[in-house]
Amino acid sequence: MAAKAQKTAKYIFVTGGVTSSLGKGIIASSLAKLLQARGLSVTIQKFDPYLNIDPGTMNPYEHGECYVTDDGAETDLDLGHYERFLNVRTSQANNVTTGRIYHNVITAERRGDFLGKTVQVVPHITDELKRNMMLLGQTGDYDIVITEIGGCVGDIESLPFLEAVRQVKFEMNEHDTLVIHLTLIPYLNSAGELKTKPTQHSVRMLQESGIQPDILVCRSEHPLPYDIRKKIALFCNVQVNSVIEAMDADTIYAVPLLMLKERLDQRALYMLDIYNDKDVDLDSWKTFLSRLKNPVDSVRIGLVGKYVELHDAYKSIVESFIHAGATNECKVHIEWIHSESLTADNIAEKLENLDGVLVAPGFGERGIEGKIAAIQFVRENNIPFFGICLGMQMAVIEYARNVIGWEGAHSVEMDNTTDHPVIHLMEDQKDISNKGGTMRLGAYSCRIKKDTLASRIYGKTNISERHRHRYEFNSKYLKDFEGNGLMATGINPENDLVEMVELPSHPFYIGVQFHPELKSTVMNPHPLFVHFVKAALAYSLQRRSVETLNPSMN
Ligand code: GLN
Numbered sequence: 001m002a003a004k005a006q007k008t009a010k011y012i013f014v015t016g017g018v019t020s021s022l023g024k025g026i027i028a029s030s031l032a033k034l035l036q037a038r039g040l041s042v043t044i045q046k047f048d049p050y051l052n053i054d055p056g057t058m059n060p061y062e063h064g065e066c067y068v069t070d071d072g073a074e075t076d077l078d079l080g081h082y083e084r085f086l087n088v089r090t091s092q093a094n095n096v097t098t099g100r101i102y103h104n105v106i107t108a109e110r111r112g113d114f115l116g117k118t119v120q121v122v123p124h125i126t127d128e129l130k131r132n133m134m135l136l137g138q139t140g141d142y143d144i145v146i147t148e149i150g151g152c153v154g155d156i157e158s159l160p161f162l163e164a165v166r167q168v169k170f171e172m173n174e175h176d177t178l179v180i181h182l183t184l185i186p187y188l189n190s191a192g193e194l195k196t197k198p199t200q201h202s203v204r205m206l207q208e209s210g211i212q213p214d215i216l217v218c219r220s221e222h223p224l225p226y227d228i229r230k231k232i233a234l235f236c237n238v239q240v241n242s243v244i245e246a247m248d249a250d251t252i253y254a255v256p257l258l259m260l261k262e263r264l265d266q267r268a269l270y271m272l273d274i275y276n277d278k279d280v281d282l283d284s285w286k287t288f289l290s291r292l293k294n295p296v297d298s299v300r301i302g303l304v305g306k307y308v309e310l311h312d313a314y315k316s317i318v319e320s321f322i323h324a325g326a327t328n329e330c331k332v333h334i335e336w337i338h339s340e341s342l343t344a345d346n347i348a349e350k351l352e353n354l355d356g357v358l359v360a361p362g363f364g365e366r367g368i369e370g371k372i373a374a375i376q377f378v379r380e381n382n383i384p385f386f387g388i389c390l391g392m393q394m395a396v397i398e399y400a401r402n403v404i405g406w407e408g409a410h411s412v413e414m415d416n417t418t419d420h421p422v423i424h425l426m427e428d429q430k431d432i433s434n435k436g437g438t439m440r441l442g443a444y445s446c447r448i449k450k451d452t453l454a455s456r457i458y459g460k461t462n463i464s465e466r467h468r469h470r471y472e473f474n475s476k477y478l479k480d481f482e483g484n485g486l487m488a489t490g491i492n493p494e495n496d497l498v499e500m501v502e503l504p505s506h507p508f509y510i511g512v513q514f515h516p517e518l519k520s521t522v523m524n525p526h527p528l529f530v531h532f533v534k535a536a537l538a539y540s541l542q543r544r545s546v547e548t549l550n551p552s553m554n
Pocket of ligand 1: 360361362363364388389390391413468469470471472
């Protein structure tokens with residue numbers, strides 16, 4: 001067999017200025033999508049300037065969701081966007097933090113690798129940054145590697161990153177690197193004008209670090225007229241067709257098309273000296289978008305969690321619902337329900353008008369009883385139920401307490417003296433004391449039992465899903481659960497760990513130990529979400545028809 005041709009990668013760096021939260025991840029993903037749609041092989045990596053080795057130890061309120069890759073890396077949530085847009089898997093190499101860079105350098109110093117030299121930010125930290133920036137490009141798998149630089153130009157902690165980018169740009173051939181700078185063009189109501197000054201200052205700051213951006217992507221709430229583009233070009237030293245307008249979009253999935261219209265991909269290819277006259281093939285993307293924008297029905301799904309104030313804490317779940325909604329031509333309205341706000345007294349009022357309830361992943365004691373109350377309510381009222389990770393564990397506890405009759409049943413995570421530890425610490429977690437990177441992480445296989453809801457949903461027997469947990473279903477109680485109707489329908493073939501539970505007597509009730517939301521993409525919506533939304537839609541239609549027959553119920 002002929003060896004696969006090795007590709008020589010070119011590098012695009014995406015920096016941001018003026019303010020944070022401008023959506024560098026979405027711009028990087030959208031550009032990558034366009035380049036991919038032209039037949040190029042692209043990957044995206046994120047360099048984060050904080051000192052944590054990875055975001056795995058951070059509170060979701062600080063950092064939003066922690067995204068887990070197949071190879072078990074705990075990463076920034078932007079990697080979720082990369083996978084959802086590109087439908088290509090990322091790995092540990094796609095997310096690097098200052099903490100990891102320092103850790104590598106200091107470990108090398110302790111080994112004596114520096115042979116008596118003074119170890120310094122420049123050149124040692126910057127060299128390690130550059131080495132990591134090049135890693136994916138050196139695999140020979142990619143035509144283009146896009147590197148998103150976290151943080152904002154002007155942040156003290158971003159300086160070594162910018163210095164590394166400057167050096168890479170300087171050391172490589174002119175057309176092998178490209179810097180795209182994302183900025184904001186605010187509109188001042190009182191003046192009735194778009195203002196370019198913050199962008200000019202932000203570019204100047206980048207220039208002070210020795211980097212001249214090649215393309216400016218300008219976020220704006222209003223279209224950028226030609227004279228404004230000309231002004232930005234003149235004062236920022238870029239050509240006018242390198243000033244790209246990025247208007248606010250009603251969905252992130254429309255951004256690739258906005259960037260296509262602005263010719264961001266063509267501009268990037270031209271500046272990288274890559275000849276490509278292929279048509280951009282975005283047909284299936286456009287089909288998805290049109291289904292997303294023209295739903296024929298809608299459902300209301302309750303998302304019960306304890307971090308609901310910050311929707312980014314559940315980013316992948318929200319996006320999975322968007323994919324599944326589009327597949328079902330159905331708008332999914334998420335009702336955010338704080339698990340701490342749920343009590344036996346208000347549960348009916350809070351949940352009875354929902355078409356489905358998802359109980360979210362999580363850690364620790366807070367809000368647990370609310371999750372259990374929610375599960376009892378949806379189980380008893382035949383409302384579609386989907387439990388993920390902690391949500392599945394709480395379903396097991398609810399069943400033990402309210403159906404089997406083990407009153408104090410619990411997870412040892414919350415109560416380690418319970419008489420019925422139906423969820424217990426995994427054997428290989430028992431000797432672990434460090435918190436970072438030590439959970440059961442990443443892809444593990446699962447075998448699905450025949451003639452189950454899970455087998456109908458997946459349509460196959462062997463699956464692989466991603467994990468992030470320390471506790472598991474206590475198999476000692478499996479017979480008791482199955483004897484009482486709660487079935488274990490997905491099992492890890494290597495260690496028999498229960499991965500899925502379901503209740504055949506219920507129209508749709510499924511709990512999974514893994515995180516399906518991490519694998520849903522635009523091109524491959526996750527079947528569990530697709531079928532959950534389908535079940536919610538069926539439930540809603542059935543309820544509406546009952547209400548029509550009995551108008552007094554309204
Ligand atoms: N806290 C639970 C565990 O560690 C569930 C984790 C989760 O929901 N990701 O097993």
